[in-house]
Amino acid sequence: MARVVFKNVEKEFVDGNKETFIAVKESNFTIEDKEFVVFVGPSGCGKTTSLRMIAGLEKQTRGDIMIGDRVVNKLHPKDRDIAMVFQDYALYPHMTIRENLSFGLKNLKQPKDVIAKKVKDASEVLGLDHLLDRKPKELSGGQRQRVAVGRAIVRDPQVFLFDEPLSNLDAKLRVQMRVELAELHKRLEATIVYVTHDQIEAMTLGQRIVVMNKGQIQQVASPTDLYQKPENMFVAGFIGSPPMNFIDVTYENGKVMMEGAQFVLPEHSVQALRAYEGKKLVLGIRPEHLFGEDITMGVPDTYSLTSTVQVVEQLGSENLVYFRVGERMITAKLHPDSDARVGQLKKFLLDMSKVHFFDVKTEKRTSI
Amino acid sequence: MVQKLRDHMWAYIFILVPVLLFLVFTLYPIISAFMMSFQRYHVLNPEWIGFDNYKTMFADSVFYKSLWNTFLFTVCTVPVNIAITFMLAYFIFQLRTKWQTFFKAVMYLPAVASGVTISLVWFAMFDPTKDGMINSFLGFFGMEPVMWLSQTSTALFSLMLMTYLGSHGAGIILYLAAMGGIPKSLYEAADIDHASGWAKFSKITWPLLKPTTLYLLVTGVIISFQVFISVYMMTQGGPDFATTTIAYLIYQTAFMFYEFGLASAQSFVLTAIIVVVSIIQFKMFSTDVEY
Amino acid sequence: MQSKGKIAVLGVSITMLIIWGIITIIPLYWMIIGSFQDSYADASMKISMWPEVWSFEPFSRFFDKTMAWRWLLNSLIVSSILTITNVFFASLAGYAFAKLHFPGRKTIFWILLMTMMIPTQVTLIPLYILVIDVFNLKDSYMGLILPSIVSVGNIFLMKQYMSTLPTSLIHAARIDACSEFGIFYKIILPMAKPGLSVLAIFSFVFHWNDFFWPLLVTESEAMRTIQVGLAGFKFADTTDFGAIMAGATVASLPMIVLFFALQRYFLQGITIGAVKG
Numbered sequence: 001m002a003r004v005v006f007k008n009v010e011k012e013f014v015d016g017n018k019e020t021f022i023a024v025k026e027s028n029f030t031i032e033d034k035e036f037v038v039f040v041g042p043s044g045c046g047k048t049t050s051l052r053m054i055a056g057l058e059k060q061t062r063g064d065i066m067i068g069d070r071v072v073n074k075l076h077p078k079d080r081d082i083a084m085v086f087q088d089y090a091l092y093p094h095m096t097i098r099e100n101l102s103f104g105l106k107n108l109k110q111p112k113d114v115i116a117k118k119v120k121d122a123s124e125v126l127g128l129d130h131l132l133d134r135k136p137k138e139l140s141g142g143q144r145q146r147v148a149v150g151r152a153i154v155r156d157p158q159v160f161l162f163d164e165p166l167s168n169l170d171a172k173l174r175v176q177m178r179v180e181l182a183e184l185h186k187r188l189e190a191t192i193v194y195v196t197h198d199q200i201e202a203m204t205l206g207q208r209i210v211v212m213n214k215g216q217i218q219q220v221a222s223p224t225d226l227y228q229k230p231e232n233m234f235v236a237g238f239i240g241s242p243p244m245n246f247i248d249v250t251y252e253n254g255k256v257m258m259e260g261a262q263f264v265l266p267e268h269s270v271q272a273l274r275a276y277e278g279k280k281l282v283l284g285i286r287p288e289h290l291f292g293e294d295i296t297m298g299v300p301d302t303y304s305l306t307s308t309v310q311v312v313e314q315l316g317s318e319n320l321v322y323f324r325v326g327e328r329m330i331t332a333k334l335h336p337d338s339d340a341r342v343g344q345l346k347k348f349l350l351d352m353s354k355v356h357f358f359d360v361k362t363e364k365r366t367s368i
Numbered sequence: 369m370v371q372k373l374r375d376h377m378w379a380y381i382f383i384l385v386p387v388l389l390f391l392v393f394t395l396y397p398i399i400s401a402f403m404m405s406f407q408r409y410h411v412l413n414p415e416w417i418g419f420d421n422y423k424t425m426f427a428d429s430v431f432y433k434s435l436w437n438t439f440l441f442t443v444c445t446v447p448v449n450i451a452i453t454f455m456l457a458y459f460i461f462q463l464r465t466k467w468q469t470f471f472k473a474v475m476y477l478p479a480v481a482s483g484v485t486i487s488l489v490w491f492a493m494f495d496p497t498k499d500g501m502i503n504s505f506l507g508f509f510g511m512e513p514v515m516w517l518s519q520t521s522t523a524l525f526s527l528m529l530m531t532y533l534g535s536h537g538a539g540i541i542l543y544l545a546a547m548g549g550i551p552k553s554l555y556e557a558a559d560i561d562h563a564s565g566w567a568k569f570s571k572i573t574w575p576l577l578k579p580t581t582l583y584l585l586v587t588g589v590i591i592s593f594q595v596f597i598s599v600y601m602m603t604q605g606g607p608d609f610a611t612t613t614i615a616y617l618i619y620q621t622a623f624m625f626y627e628f629g630l631a632s633a634q635s636f637v638l639t640a641i642i643v644v645v646s647i648i649q650f651k652m653f654s655t656d657v658e659y
Numbered sequence: 660m661q662s663k664g665k666i667a668v669l670g671v672s673i674t675m676l677i678i679w680g681i682i683t684i685i686p687l688y689w690m691i692i693g694s695f696q697d698s699y700a701d702a703s704m705k706i707s708m709w710p711e712v713w714s715f716e717p718f719s720r721f722f723d724k725t726m727a728w729r730w731l732l733n734s735l736i737v738s739s740i741l742t743i744t745n746v747f748f749a750s751l752a753g754y755a756f757a758k759l760h761f762p763g764r765k766t767i768f769w770i771l772l773m774t775m776m777i778p779t780q781v782t783l784i785p786l787y788i789l790v791i792d793v794f795n796l797k798d799s800y801m802g803l804i805l806p807s808i809v810s811v812g813n814i815f816l817m818k819q820y821m822s823t824l825p826t827s828l829i830h831a832a833r834i835d836a837c838s839e840f841g842i843f844y845k846i847i848l849p850m851a852k853p854g855l856s857v858l859a860i861f862s863f864v865f866h867w868n869d870f871f872w873p874l875l876v877t878e879s880e881a882m883r884t885i886q887v888g889l890a891g892f893k894f895a896d897t898t899d900f901g902a903i904m905a906g907a908t909v910a911s912l913p914m915i916v917l918f919f920a921l922q923r924y925f926l927q928g929i930t931i932g933a934v935k936g
Contacts, residue, residue, distance in 0.1 A: 057830050059375075078836035090827035094849040104835030151835075376761035378839035386752040386809045387767065393806040394774050397785035404784065411792055456679060459672035472926050473918075474680045478687055480914040480925070482868030484886045485907040488893055489690045492706065492900050501689060501706065533682055541929040565664065594778050597870055601890060618780045623875065628784050635781040646776040 002068045002081070002158030002191045004031040004054055009063035011049050023049045025215045027063070031193060031208075036185050038206030039195045041238070046215040047195045051161050054193060056080050068158055078108075083152035084161040088168060089144045091136040097123075097147050098132040101154050115154075122153045125187075142173050149184070162194040166201060178204060199239055203227075211235050233363040236284050236356065242320065245290075245330045246358070247283045251276045256283065259326040263303050266352065272366060273357060281366075282358040287320070289354040290332035293347040294339050303350040305330075312340050323348070401632045409628035421633040431634065433609050434617040437524060438593055441613060445531045446588040450581060453536040457543035468544065476537025483597035490530050491517070491602045517603050520610040527598050527611060539584050546580040547573070589645050593638065614638050690911070693904035694718065706900060717901035718909070724896070726880050727909060730888035737803045737873075737884060738866040745862045746855055748809035753817025754847055758829055768818070771811045779871065787875050798882040803873055807866065813858060820854040820931055821847070857928030860921055864914055885910045 011024040024046040031037045039047035052058040053065060056077035064071050072080050083104075091100050098119060105115045123129045126146040136144055145165065152160055165181075166174045182205055185192055196202055202209050203223045211218040211226065211234070219231040230236035236244045249256040254270045256263050265273070273281070291299050307323040307330075314336070321332045321340045332348055340346060357366045405421055407414040425431050460471045478486065493501040494516035503513040516526040550573065558568050596615040599605060605612035605620065612620075614634065622631035693706040697714040721727060755761070756768050786806055796802030824847065832842045848855070873884040883891065889906045896902065918925055 052830075055830075055834060057833065077830075077834045082834065084831070084834050086827040086831060088825060088827050090825065090831035092828060092832075092846060103832075103837070107836035107838075107841070151831075376759065379755045379759035379761035379764075382755035382759070382843070383752045383767070386748050386814060389748075389808050390771060390774075390811065392789075393786060394782060394811065395770075397782035397789065398774065398777055400785035400788075401781045411788075452679075456676070459676050462669050462672040463676075469926065471676050471680060473922055475683055476925065477915070477918060478683060480864055480918045481687065481690075481907075481911040482870065482886050482914075484868075484870050484890050485690065485911045486686065488889070488903055488907045489686045489693075491893075492693065492904065493686065493689065495900075533686075535683060538929050541926060545930045590776075590778075594780065601893070615778075615780055622784050623787075628788075631784055632781070635778065635784075638778050639776075639781055642778055643776055 002033050003066070004159055004191060004193060005029075005064075005066040006050075007064040007066070009050075009053065009060045009065060011046070011053060011058065012061045022215050024053070024060075027217055029210060029217065029220055031191060034189050034191055036192045036194065036205060036207045037210060038202040038208075039193065039210045039212060040197065040199055040202035040206075041212035041218075043197060044214075045212040047197075047210075047212050048163055050212070051084075051163055051193060051195045054080075054159070055082055055084050055161055081158045082161055083155040083157040083159075084163065085148045085152050085165045087164040089136075089148040089165075091144060091147055091151075093136055096133050096135055097128060097139070100136065100147060101132075101151050104151065104155055118154045118156070122150045125153070126150045141169050142177065145169060145177060149181075153188070157190070159191045159193060160188070162192065164196055165194075167196070167198070174201075181205060199241065203239070211238060213238075229365070230356070231365055233282065233284070233358045233365075236358070236365070240286055242287050242331045242333070244284045244286045244356075245328070247285070247325050247328060247330065249281050249283045250279070251281050251357075252278055256281070258283070258305075260307065261305050261325075263350075263352075269357075276357075276366070280360050282360060282363075284356040284358055284365075285350055285354065287331040287333035289351040290330075290334070291349040291351070292321075292332070292334045292338040292340060293349065295335040295337060296349055297335070299349050299351050301347075301349050303352045305348045305350065306345060307348070309340050309342055309344045309346050312342055321346070401635060404629055405632035405636055407629050417629070421629045424630055425633050425637070430609055430612060430617065434612045434614045435637075437609075437611065438595070438613045438615075441524060441528060441595060442589055442592040445528050445592055446585060449531060449536065449588065450539070450584050452532065453539035453584065454543060454577075454581070456536055457540045457547065460540065461544060461547045472537065472541055472544070475540050476535060479535035479537050484601060486530075486534065487598045487601035490526075490598070494526055494602070518607055520608050523603055523607060523610045527595070527602070530598060531592075542580050542584065543577060546577050550576050586645060586648070590642055593642055593645075687911075687915070690904050690907050694901065694906075694908045697901055706904070714901075717899075717905035720899065720902040721892070721905040721909065724902070725888060725892050725906070726883070727885070727888065727906065729881055730883050730885040731909070733800075733803075733882065734867055734885040736800060738863050740800075740804055741807050741866045742859050742862040744804075744808045745810060745813050746859050749813035749817045749858065750821070750848070750851060750855060751843065752809070752814045753819075754821045754843055754851075756814070756818040757821035758824075758826060758847075771814060775811050775815070783871070783875070786872075790876060796876070798877055798879050802876045803882075803884070806872065807869075813862065816858065816931065817854070821851065824850055854931060857924050857931055860917070860924050861928060864917070867914060 006027045006029050009024060009027040010022065013021045013023055015021055027046075027050060039050060041047050049058055053060050054067070056072065056075060060073070064073055066072065067080055067082065092103065095103065101119045101122065102115045105118060110118075119132070120129070123132060126149060128143070128146055128150055131139060131143060131147075136147065139147065145168075148165065162181075166177050169177060178201060185205075194201075194205060203226075206223060208220060208222055209226055210220045213234050219226060219235045221229070226235060226239050230239060230244075233246065237246070247258055249258045251257075251273050254265055256265060291297055293301065293304075305325060307325060309321055309323055310329070311322040313320040313322075317336060319334045319336055319338060319340060321334050321338075323330055323332070323346070334340060358364065359366060404414070406416060406418060408417050408420075456471075456475060460468050460475075463471065495501065495503065496513060496515040496518060498504065498507055498513040500513065500516075502516065507513065514522060517523050554572050555568060558572060563571070594615045595613050596619065599611050599613055599616040600619070603611040605616050615638070618631050618634045618638065621627045621634060689706070689708070692708065692710060694717050695713050695715070696706055696710040697712070697716040756764060790802050790805065791797045794802070794805070796805065828846055828850070829842055832846045837845065868886060869884075870886045870890070873887045874890070877883050877887060880888070880891075889903075889910050892906055893903055
């Protein structure tokens with residue numbers, strides 16, 4: 001049973017000017033056994049620091065970290081029963097692939113035949129058997145990536161740690177490796193903690209996703225829940241591409257008012273927004289939940305905005321149409337056949353069942 | 369605390385020997401020299417004499433002469449040598465890689481010879497008779513032989529000349545590395561803007577090479593403040609103290625007259641000058657050098 | 660599309676470089692050529708740019724009158740040992756300062772760095788007393804070696820160099836159950852080979868050419884290094900230019916050969932640890 005548990009974990013760094021910088025704040029979560037959990041967030045959000053604290057490469061300032069049933073606070077990385085795949089692969093450049101794969105096992109004083117067998121098994125799984133006597137610099141990016149994964153597999157650890165492993169690959173290879181990693185997780189039946197800044201990687205790989213920003217966990221949830229029920233504006237804006245649109249509105253008397261439009265809200269929304277009577281709110285709607293008047297996909301035209309089209313991007317599978325509401329630039333993801341030209345005055349329909357409201361101050365989503 | 373020490377035990381083991389050696393052979397001597405500058409040194413019972421050494425030093429006309437010589441030497445060599453270095457680097461930069469390497473090697477080569485050998489060779493070349501190498505070269509143009517090292521008017525200049533014509537290889541290599549690091553696109557952009565050759569040089573090349581120039585300037589000043597071997601080998605500070613530099617004076621005071629206290633006092637004046645120069649260095653480089 | 664201006668610049672460049680190249684090389688050329696001319700014998704004292712008669716006499720006089728073979732051996736021993744100790748300790752400490760975040764790291768390194776500003780003239784007298792009077796190491800290899808086992812400058816250089824190596828490899832090795840010394844020995848040293856070679860070469864040349872400390876710490880002819888011995892020979896026998904040139908050639912030829920053999924390291928090594936950008 002290899003759960004990974006963070007209990008009130010904090011990490012502070014002291015920079016050159018003796019100023020304390022908090023990299024991770026009061027972090028609490030449990031990663032279940034055999035779960036694939038992805039940490040995602042912008043750079044500097046504390047996701048890599050969290051991973052390194054699990055590995056033992058950084059020491060937390062406060063709090064407890066458990067792997068399996070052990071508190072590992074004081075354990076050396078080698079004693080934590082983990083393996084890690086690094087962003088730059090961190091292959092030992094002067095060793096052959098075989099030596100790279102077996103280095104850890106040799107250090108752990110495993111018998112030679114055991115090492116040989118483990119290296120053979122792992123290299124077969126990853127299709128590296130013909131490369132074992134080469135040096136890392138003779139390998140392609142994708143092959144090096146596999147060696148890095150192989151080095152983790154031979155250790156047969158309880159927890160695999162991945163630190164942005166795909167970010168050095170080109171786009172095509174990245175998609176292919178993503179699929180391979182997902183398959184690998186099924187085969188290994190191990191706990192995987194995976195760090196990335198790429199939300200698509202996070203959504204496709206993670207069973208659960210931890211969204212972080214500025215050292216704080218914003219939300220821990222499944223990909224679908226993150227998309228459908230983001231807890232705050234940060235998560236709403238971070239997950240989904242293009243990001244969710246935000247529109248400043250005022251709520252009054254069961255109506256929301258914004259520049260150029262006002263809607264009477266359905267009854268259940270009115271109940272939820274009672275506390276905001278006369279106050280400002282932020283309305284959030286994803287680009288894919290906006291429709292053109294011409295191709296409505298069955299959305300009623302009860303709720304609509306009319307604005308001048310500023311830019312149209314034709315992506316083939318869809319058209320991204322940009323227009324303004326007040327100060328904010330809004331994106332709509334429309335059907336490729338929809339008629340939208342720059343300068344055209346166009347009516348956009350909102351799928352009101354997919355709309356979120358956020359508190360202006362706390363940026364938290366109001367429960368609808 | 370104990371836990372912390374144990375976590376980092378290896379780091380401390382790694383620096384242990386160097387730090388111990390540093391304490392014994394660098395830090396202790398510095399402190400000792402400082403104390404000595406207030407003492408009349410004797411192996412068994414040094415005598416505290418307050419500022420007497422400093423008073424003696426500041427009353428000594430040779431001390432002022434040596435400071436002046438050192439200052440003159442520095443001011444007349446460092447900027448000139450940087451200019452020579454820069455021009456040579458600029459010329460080499462025009463060539464193809466193969467020829468760049470060739471000229472880098474040629475310009476660097478004399479730097480592998482020691483100060484002693486170079487001084488010996490120049491001593492021979494400065495031979496004051498008409499058969500001396502430099503004099504016979506001048507004689508070729510109908511000029512009279514010069515008593516290079518043995519008259520006060522030319523002795524210090526001779527030592528300067530030696531540095532002008534010496535190896536500028538290290539500086540050239542640094543300049544070339546920096547020149548190679550200037551993005552080509554900057555010059556292309558300047559071409560599009562119809563910049564003249566001079567404008568490209570003064571607005572792009574020179575400003576972007578400033579860190580290298582400053583580095584050479586400051587290290588050059590520090591080295592030239594300590595000029596010693598050529599003086600020791602060629603003139604012994606003479607004639608009539610014309611080439612007595614501060615470093616040579618310290619050597620003389622300490623190891624010819626065995627006035628350790630006075631020599632220490634003199635060495636701290638040299639330190640003060642170098643520290644001031646170095647502080648200027650750190651001010652200028654704090655953004656460029658990571659430490 | 661070579662413009663006229665560019666060709667002119669190229670022409671001026673090549674001309675100037677050839678002239679200055681000759682000027683730079685001439686002292687070395689003259690040293691070598693001078694050591695094959697026996698001006699002492701005909702009492703002319705004149706050294707020509709090309710000898711009328713080639714002679715090995717200056718060399719045999721230099722070796723006959725001095726203990727030059729012994730001096731060369733001394734220099735070889737001292738330079739070799741100091742090269743090894745400097746490379747080992749400077750890389751070890753440089754690695755610790757660059758990559759291991761131990762408490763006190765910045766303070767200790769800062770103190771080391773600050774003392775680099777202090778000129779050798781300051782420490783020389785106490786060092787002299789310490790080594791000669793306290794440790795009683797006059798005229799010994801130990802006395803020649805001890806104060807220079809590892810220099811702060813080399814530690815600084817190695818720290819700069821080590822910080823360019825990827826930290827992730829150290830982390831990977833730590834997870835791979837490698838000991839801390841193992842990380843240094845099995846991972847860092849092999850990766851740092853180019854930098855270590857450069858440091859080794861420059862250390863060797865520096866100590867071979869070093870003059871001031873060997874001058875102070877040695878007294879008997881038998882313990883002189885080649886530089887100190889050569890300087891002493893000059894002061895003892897000022898008029899025999901031929902033999903002096905021969906001695907200078909003997910002292911510098913090993914370094915010139917080394918330079919031609921390892922030119923690449925010399926020329927690229929300069930930029931290691933120097934200014935960035």
